[in-house]
Amino acid sequence: MVTLRTDARRNADRIRVAAVQVFRERGLSAPLEEVAAAAQVSKATIFNRFGGRVGLIDAVLDDVVAAELRRVIDDARSVVEIRSRIRSYVGALRDIQYRVPAVNDVLLQEFPDSEQLMALCHAGGAFHDHLVAEGHAAGVLVSEFTPTDFQALTIDNALALKYGVRPSRSDYDRRTTFVLGGICRSVQPSA
Template identity: 70%
Template sequence: MTDAGAPSTLRSDARRNVDRIRVAAAEVFADRGLSAPLEDVAAAAKVSKATIFNRFGGRAGLVDAVIDDVAAKELLEIIGHARTISDARGRVRAYVGALRDLQYRSPAVNGVLLRQVPGSEALMDLCREGEAFHAELVAQGRAAGVLADEVTAGDLHALTVDGALALEHGGRPPRADYDRRTGFILDGICRPG
């Protein structure tokens, strides 16, 4: 990223451009995902695509600048909420259900889960945090006898990626069908109880 990280050093018109780009990127990415064309962000911000590159260095820098608003806050809230649930079964069910709900509502979250912008340090940090939580959740679930012994953190990660791919490339099914399938996933990984 060039000078977008230090807005106080920018001329007022350049500072306004940076602010407009951030707002436009957050809106476009939230609505259409992290792979939305930068031309669309530029058009929404009423700047040239070159201005995005000059101020943010490209897609990765732009994603770094807006990831909190389009994905990180909600993903981290889901993890934080799951950690407050003392019952292991409730924790697994709440986390998987909330994550799948967020995936259904947020194309940007699916872009994070699919690591669509590997050059974004903030995105990759978020992925690592999610993977660490998956390992924690699976270890706790297996220790409590809630999850089948065969379930691994990699399996949980793969299920989230599978959901992201289906939503990204297959479209959004009716909500009732999607929720029913979430139940199938939970019934498949959790032991009866």
């Protein structure tokens, strides 16, 4: 294990703190110059300490977005009734997509060389598959709705938020209600 000098360790810590702030506010593709300026180091220092953007993303992904995304999944898992679980999860996922631009970079798999980012994507995809299967088994989701549709909804939303005109929060929340109204049956079929 290589021990860093005190100043090098301090620089690495400042870079991590700055990266968390910049990536949460601007997304994982924010210019590294912004991270360097916020950390009061040169861009070269980021490359020396982390090997570049992907190394920096891997170093801070948990603090930027992974912990919060895992919490959204865990919170949804704790909801007993499947209709409520789906509504809770979709609402929470869309909320975090709106609040934290880095989530959209994760969902769009913008940095496929990041093993941590891709592992997070795969965990989310597996949860989507499970949620859709449970929703169908309980008759809560319309029969035509597939795991691929679920993935497309999250990616379409990510693309719209990343590259489109950002709607007001009230319009965004209203559209979340439309999404849920379209995929969930209004009345459960009789058994």
